[in-house]
Amino acid sequence: MFIKQILNNNVVSAVDEQGQELILTGRGLGFSASTGERVNAQKIEKTFRLHDDSVSARFKVLVDELPLEIVELTDDIVALARQALPHKLSEGLYVSLSDHLHFALQRSEENMPLHNPLQWEVRHFYQAEYGVGQQALALIAARTGTLLPDAEACSIALHLVNAGINSTTAKTSQITQLIYQVQNIVKYWFRVDPDEESLNYQRFITHLKFFAQRVIDGEIIDNDDAELFAMVQERYKQTVACVEAINAFVQKNYQHTMSQSEKLYLTVHIDNVIKRMTPA
CATH class of the missing domain: 1.10.1790.10 (PRD domain)
Known part of the structure; x- marks a missing residue:
């Protein structure tokens, strides 16, 4: 794989042997690297292979701004969801969920938790997604030391619902x-x-x-x-x-x-x- 673009010290865009663009993360992966050179495979920790060009473009912008920890958490939560849920999840989940996790942790640091008005409905009507949301809270706590409130499990579940029906948060709220x-x-x-x-x-x-x-x-x-x-x-x-x-x-x-x-x-x-x- 060869580096196409260095997004920051920890994230690069690369091209594989088939010409498919990938987003790679790893500590120091982009540090002292140059466009066109071969990727140091030993430093790769996460590989994102996004087929939707518009999603890939938005994700590249986002990962350039987010801490590496958030990007890796997002990938692990999506992996949990794909194991637990029977339906496919849209690639846009990487963008929406990573952005949400970033702000959720920021709000927690500032002691500004948000209440989810659909909390009861999500727990009852989207039990599988809510279960993944609870697992996600445990994973976030283990990685960051921050235990987010249960309302965030519902918010994560709604992102999974959105990705499952390829909808928007506002539309999912109406449906729920x-x-x-x-x-x-x-x-x-x-x-x-x-x-x-x-x-x-x-x-x-x-x-x-x-x-x-x-x-x-x-x-x-x-x-x-x-x-x-x-x-x-x-x-x-x-x-x-x-x-x-x-x-x-x-x-x-x-x-x-x-x-x-x-x-x-x-x-x-x-x-x-x-x-x-x-x-x-």
């Missing part, structure tokens, strides 16, 4: 809020408390995530399920009435009218989950 609202409508309608450990509840929440994302994106699915929905209307009258209340809510607050297919799928998921709920 809508999941919370729909779940509460079901809870109030049937006067029950959800069994959050049940498989049916987890399937329900997964369905709500995709439903909420479609609502926020203004997308509608309609698979011509009129005949099946008519049968469900007859069989699950109370659940269908709850779904119609949800439809009225999203019409008023999100300008989204549910199709018969959306009503059908939501009815089935709600009916499955309320069977395992206990009266509130």
Whole structure:
């Protein structure tokens, strides 16, 4: 590998034998080095192979400004997430998460912790991502000696959610809020408390995530399920009435009218989950 650009004493941009640009980190990796010379492989500690040119450009700007410790923490947390989560994560996570960690640690030093208003929702609706967030706090404490508040586990989880659906923080907040609202409508309608450990509840929440994302994106699915929905209307009258209340809510607050297919799928998921709920 040959050095393409020296970003700072610890970070260089390099090109491998296939012409692929890499971002390499390591203590002293760029010190006394020159553009065009071979990289000292013994000093390489982390290798970032980013395929998105725009993400790579933003990441190069960021790593030039951040402490090496933050860059390496970011890579280790992303590795934890990739092991724990079943879906792919966008490369933009390296940029958003490293920037967040830097400011989170700065705020901690200045005794200015931030409360996450979606803390309850993230813990309940994104349990896998929240689990990675908690592992990240332990890793940050071990590396830096700073134990960040639990709200930061939720913030890290939201970055993982964003990277999973290739969204933005504002959009993810809207999606999370809508999941919370729909779940509460079901809870109030049937006067029950959800069994959050049940498989049916987890399937329900997964369905709500995709439903909420479609609502926020203004997308509608309609698979011509009129005949099946008519049968469900007859069989699950109370659940269908709850779904119609949800439809009225999203019409008023999100300008989204549910199709018969959306009503059908939501009815089935709600009916499955309320069977395992206990009266509130």
